Amino acid sequence: MNVTAPSATGVRVDWGQLPEHVRRAMEARLGAPVVDAVTQRGGFSPGAAARVRLADGRRAFVKAVSAEANPGSPLLHRAEARAAATLPPTVPAPRLLAVHEDATWVALAFEDVDGRQPQVPWRAHELARVLDAMGELARTPGPADLPSVVESEGESFRGWEELLDHDCGHCRDRLDPWVRRNLASLADLAAPWGESASGDALAHGDPRADNMLLTPDGRVLFVDWPAAVRAAPWYDLVLILPSVRAQGGPDPEEVFTAHPVGRDADPDGVTATLAALTGYFVRQSLRAAPPGLPTLRPFQAALGVTALAWLRTRLGSRLP
Template identity: 65%
Template sequence: MTSAPSAAGVRTPWSALPAPVRDGVEEVLGAAVVGAVTQVGGFSPGVAARVVLADGRRAFVKAVSAEVNPVSPAFHRREARNAAELPAGAPAPRLLGAYDDGTWVALAFEDVAGRQPHVPWRERELARVLDGVGELARVLTPAPFPARAVGEELGERFNGWRVLLDEGREADAGLEPWAVRNVEWLSELAAPWGGFASGDTLAHADLRADNILLTERGVVFVDWPHAVCAAPWFDLLLMLPCVRAQGGPDPEEVFAGHPLGRAADPEGVTRTLAVLAGFFLEHAARPAPPGLPTLRPFQRAQGAAALAWLKVRLRNRAAYSRPVPDLP
């Protein structure tokens, strides 16, 4: 079984935020912050803190600057737009407001009284989350707002096998021998994934243990910058390699036993899984981005789990009936 490192960015405490940013967030919240506890887990660099306000209310604040990571502010801006449009019945925290001075972007959400699932995964907690993923797809079908189609949004990034092939990096990317020999075939297998994964469900598209909270009332899914319109099973497929890499069960058994998995097109699942494995493994071979020291090892663990799952499906001719080269 693959073992993934902790999902962790470089956190900044609330007190280290520039004074104008703290003032701006307090203006959004309508009260001064009198206490803050930094939250661990998750890749976003910058601030991630549960705060207590002078009037007794609580909130969750996340903030990042372009100086910490040039990409993260854009993700926060997208998350603000997406969170504002999620319906009231969605199992997601309510956005209270946003601060944006062009360099720093901060988001304030309602504080959810919950915790992340244990890692390594525990059977009962995973069962709760799997039920929650099914409910998420039900509530968000049809999509409550016009997010981009999954193939359009992720097409330029979900081409890892082709990138490795075109750049001649397949032998230097740390791939297992079978993948090195068959990068071109894997690229062709993955190429039409976008059509198979399309649909009218609003997918979170980044479900991991650190983006999930278990509460007394149910499961809450946080961090929504990557939302896309996709097939109902897309979130389940993206989540399971990470679950496996963090001590969870066989993803093929979980997927086949889940209502969303049973209703999915087998070939579409196989092709989408192929592109996911290529995305993770190609990105894992890149230098670490600023403020995210554990991202590449985490991606490698997910990629290894996805590739192992793909090989299971390729051996199952009901999932993919065409010839597979020298599959061990």
């Protein structure tokens, strides 16, 4: 399969372009003025994302977004702040340092990490590091303050049902012929996903290459936690493999069944969850592009293709 997902790209705002009151508020919370800032281009967030150096020599990573850039993005930043505050200290993630909120803006500051994103197309040794780290994360109990996966994704994972709705006929015309022929069966297949995907393990909820950092000392740190949930230990592995495949990585089924958390998973529950995830990607890819996120829909479309191919592999001849 030759599918290439576009880079995660948001419309970035440099630190100096933030409103003065936001910059001053973050500097007050960090305890020193910012004397240097380098904008980071990766990731979908439409706003500021900068590694900053403070006057006292300390460093931080600052991200900020306004409702004017994208109405949903401040909600994600608030969710990330709540999640980051609940993560156990053993979780490989940068620590939250400061939060600023006002009527329009939400800004967060985290520890600055000496690391880089995995290279894409994926390299085998870097993927192996990430998969090992995900295995460790899967053994971490999820904090009780985090939502369950069903509470978080119960509506999002109804993509096939939405495509069956009579108001979505124009969407169905754009579907893969196999999907269009089996739409009702796919909705039925995905319906019980929550029964199997539920659990007490900590799940990042949105693992992708641009949401992790590889450090020079061999660690893998996971960043951007607004979608963190309590779920089955294998949930994050199902989520990441379509994007790995779409960014030059190996066959998802081979990786999943070889991974310790994949080997221990209930096959039917995994298939149901993968069906729900695929429906999400396909349905989202057909929506209008959200403000400030020019590559999100093409990215979701590419993941829909790879997730669908994986799902058909797992289904074999069950659907015509």
